[in-house]
Amino acid sequence: MVRFTLLGPVRAITDAGDITLGSPQQRGLLSLLLLRNTPVPIDDVVDALWGPEPPPSAHSTVRTYAARLRQLLPGEDVELRRSASGYFVVRHRADVDVEQFDRLVRRARRARRAGDVDDAAATLRRALDLWAGPALGGVHADFVAGQRARLDESYRTAREQWFDAELALGRHEPICAELGAAVAERPMDARLTELWMTALHRCGRTVEALEAxxxxxxxLRRELGIEPGPELQRLHQRLLQGDEAVVRAATPPVRPDQTPPGIRDFTGRHAEIERLRRVLTEDGVALAGITGLGGAGKSTLAVHVAHLFADHFPDGRVHLDLRARTGQPMGVHEALGSLLRTVRPDVAVPDTVAERSALWRTVASGRRMLVVLDDADSSAQVEPLLPACAVIVTATRRLLRLPAVSWLRLGPLSDDESLALLGEIAGHHRGAAEPGPAAELVAACSGHPLSIRVAAARLLDRPMWTVERIMAQLDEDLREPVVMHEDCKIVDEPMRRAEGRLDAVAATVFRVGALAVTPFRDVDDVIAMTGLPRAETRAALEDLVDAHLLQAVSADTYWYSPLIQAFARRRAQQVEGTDRCRAALAGLVHA
Structure with missing residues (x-):
C-alpha cells in the first residue's frame, strides 16, 4: 500500500520505503493530480507548473514526467493514466494525508457539535500530527503558493479548534506554551491571543494575559489603525474585573430535546409532511412555516415532523411556545434568553436584544438542530430568533417580513382523513355501523381537526347514543344553541380569535356575508349585503382568505365552510342585530 504525504515534504511511502519521485516539477505534477483527484487537461497542467509563460517544450516535458511517474508507481496500488479528459491518478490501495486530515477535521466537528469535546480534541490532535512541515515541500511549481496558503490556513483553523477544545476540557496548562508559540508566529491573530490570554489567566498568570x-x-493601532474586536475587549474587561467565570472551563453545548410528545392518532397530511421534509432536510435555506386557522393542527404537524425526522437533527430539537393565542405573546428578549439557556446552560446571556440575537446565531451556527417556533405572533417577534439551522414557524397568518421562510397553508382534512381521524379517536366500529351519519358528522366539522376531535369525544362520552343523534345535537348546538356547551366553546374559540384580529370592515363582511343560506359569495353579493364600495369589499374578502375564514374558489367567488358559516351567522345576530341582518338579506334579494 502507498501513502502519499503532501502536508510536509512530498513523499510516496511504501512498506519497502520511499519511492524516489524525481525532480521538483515532476513531484509537482504528482501533487497536482493528487490534490485535484479528477482528470486534469494537459494545458491546465502546464499552467499549474509554469504559469503564464511556460517554456516551448512544456507539453513534451509533462508527457515525460507522466511516463516516468507511471514507471515509478506500483501499479497494483496506484496508477497514473491519461484519458481524453486529461491526466489523473487512480488509487487502488493508496491514501493521501490531505484527505485523511480533512476526514479527521470533519469528524472532530461532528463530535464537538454532539457535545463530545474529548473526542473532538483527540481527533484534532491526530489531524495536526499528520503535518511534517510546510505543505508541498520539495515542489517547484506555479500552483504551489496558492495551494500551500490554502492548506496552511486549514492547519491554522484546526489548531485553533484544538486549542479551544483543550481549554473547554480544562487542560490549559499543557497547551499554554504551545499557544504562546502560535501567537509569536501570528502576533496579530486576535483569536489566538484571546485563547492564550484565557490559558494564561487560568494558569494564574493574569498579568501576562493583560500584557498580551x-x-x-x-x-493593531500602529499597523492597521484599528482596535481589537469586541470579544477580545470583553475578555480583557472580565480579566480586569476578576470574573471567575473565565477560570472555569466552558461547558460544551448540550443536545436539547424539548419536542412535546406526538399524538398517537395523528392522521393524514402526507403531502404536507413530504413538503416539509424537502424544505427541512435538503440543501438550501431550511426555514419552513405553517399557517392555518387555530385548531387546524399546525402545532401537531410541526411536532409530528420533528419526531418523524429526528435522525436528521443529531444536535437536538428545540421547541419554544411564543404564545400568540394568549393575547400576550412572548417578548423577543425573553425568547432569546430561553433559547440561549436551552442550548448553552452556562452562557452569560447579554442584556440587549441585538447582542442576544447575535449570540444565539453564533451558538446555533453549524449545528444540525431543529428549532420549532410555535404559535408566533408577528415577523418582529420571529426575525431575531431565526438561527442558522433548520426552523419550523407556526402562525395563524403568513409573516410577510420573513421572505426566506417557505410557507405551507394548512387547510381542512379531506373527507377520508376526517373519517379516519374520527375512527382513530372514537373507534372505527362506530362509523362503520352508521356510515351515512358519520359522513354527515365530519362534513359538519368541515375537515377541521379540532372540531372532529370534539365530535369524537362526544361519541366516546355517550357510548349508547347513535352517531345520528350525536350529529343532530351537534348541528343544533353549532347553529342555534340555547346553551353553549363547553366543547362547542372549544370549537368556537379559534374562529373567535381569528375574528378578533380582523379590522372593523373585514369583521363586518365576515359576519354579514355569512347570512345567506348558500355558502358561496361573490363580490357583488357582499356589496349588496353591506353597501361597501367594491375595492373595500374585495380587500376585506381577501383579508378573510388570509385569516383562513374564507376560501377563494375563483377571482370573484368565495366559500364559507359549514362550520365557519354557522359561527359567523351566530355572530351576525349577536353583533349586527336582527334588523341589520334582515336588511342585508333584503339587499341581496333586490340586487
Whole structure:
C-alpha cells in the first residue's frame, strides 16, 4: 500500500520505503493530480507548473514526467493514466494525508457539535500530527503558493479548534506554551491571543494575559489603525474585573430535546409532511412555516415532523411556545434568553436584544438542530430568533417580513382523513355501523381537526347514543344553541380569535356575508349585503382568505365552510342585530 504525504515534504511511502519521485516539477505534477483527484487537461497542467509563460517544450516535458511517474508507481496500488479528459491518478490501495486530515477535521466537528469535546480534541490532535512541515515541500511549481496558503490556513483553523477544545476540557496548562508559540508566529491573530490570554489567566498568570492584550492592541493601532474586536475587549474587561467565570472551563453545548410528545392518532397530511421534509432536510435555506386557522393542527404537524425526522437533527430539537393565542405573546428578549439557556446552560446571556440575537446565531451556527417556533405572533417577534439551522414557524397568518421562510397553508382534512381521524379517536366500529351519519358528522366539522376531535369525544362520552343523534345535537348546538356547551366553546374559540384580529370592515363582511343560506359569495353579493364600495369589499374578502375564514374558489367567488358559516351567522345576530341582518338579506334579494 502507498501513502502519499503532501502536508510536509512530498513523499510516496511504501512498506519497502520511499519511492524516489524525481525532480521538483515532476513531484509537482504528482501533487497536482493528487490534490485535484479528477482528470486534469494537459494545458491546465502546464499552467499549474509554469504559469503564464511556460517554456516551448512544456507539453513534451509533462508527457515525460507522466511516463516516468507511471514507471515509478506500483501499479497494483496506484496508477497514473491519461484519458481524453486529461491526466489523473487512480488509487487502488493508496491514501493521501490531505484527505485523511480533512476526514479527521470533519469528524472532530461532528463530535464537538454532539457535545463530545474529548473526542473532538483527540481527533484534532491526530489531524495536526499528520503535518511534517510546510505543505508541498520539495515542489517547484506555479500552483504551489496558492495551494500551500490554502492548506496552511486549514492547519491554522484546526489548531485553533484544538486549542479551544483543550481549554473547554480544562487542560490549559499543557497547551499554554504551545499557544504562546502560535501567537509569536501570528502576533496579530486576535483569536489566538484571546485563547492564550484565557490559558494564561487560568494558569494564574493574569498579568501576562493583560500584557498580551496590550501588545496586540498596540500593534493593531500602529499597523492597521484599528482596535481589537469586541470579544477580545470583553475578555480583557472580565480579566480586569476578576470574573471567575473565565477560570472555569466552558461547558460544551448540550443536545436539547424539548419536542412535546406526538399524538398517537395523528392522521393524514402526507403531502404536507413530504413538503416539509424537502424544505427541512435538503440543501438550501431550511426555514419552513405553517399557517392555518387555530385548531387546524399546525402545532401537531410541526411536532409530528420533528419526531418523524429526528435522525436528521443529531444536535437536538428545540421547541419554544411564543404564545400568540394568549393575547400576550412572548417578548423577543425573553425568547432569546430561553433559547440561549436551552442550548448553552452556562452562557452569560447579554442584556440587549441585538447582542442576544447575535449570540444565539453564533451558538446555533453549524449545528444540525431543529428549532420549532410555535404559535408566533408577528415577523418582529420571529426575525431575531431565526438561527442558522433548520426552523419550523407556526402562525395563524403568513409573516410577510420573513421572505426566506417557505410557507405551507394548512387547510381542512379531506373527507377520508376526517373519517379516519374520527375512527382513530372514537373507534372505527362506530362509523362503520352508521356510515351515512358519520359522513354527515365530519362534513359538519368541515375537515377541521379540532372540531372532529370534539365530535369524537362526544361519541366516546355517550357510548349508547347513535352517531345520528350525536350529529343532530351537534348541528343544533353549532347553529342555534340555547346553551353553549363547553366543547362547542372549544370549537368556537379559534374562529373567535381569528375574528378578533380582523379590522372593523373585514369583521363586518365576515359576519354579514355569512347570512345567506348558500355558502358561496361573490363580490357583488357582499356589496349588496353591506353597501361597501367594491375595492373595500374585495380587500376585506381577501383579508378573510388570509385569516383562513374564507376560501377563494375563483377571482370573484368565495366559500364559507359549514362550520365557519354557522359561527359567523351566530355572530351576525349577536353583533349586527336582527334588523341589520334582515336588511342585508333584503339587499341581496333586490340586487
Amino acid at each position: 492584550f496590550r501588545r496586540l492592541r498596540t500593534r
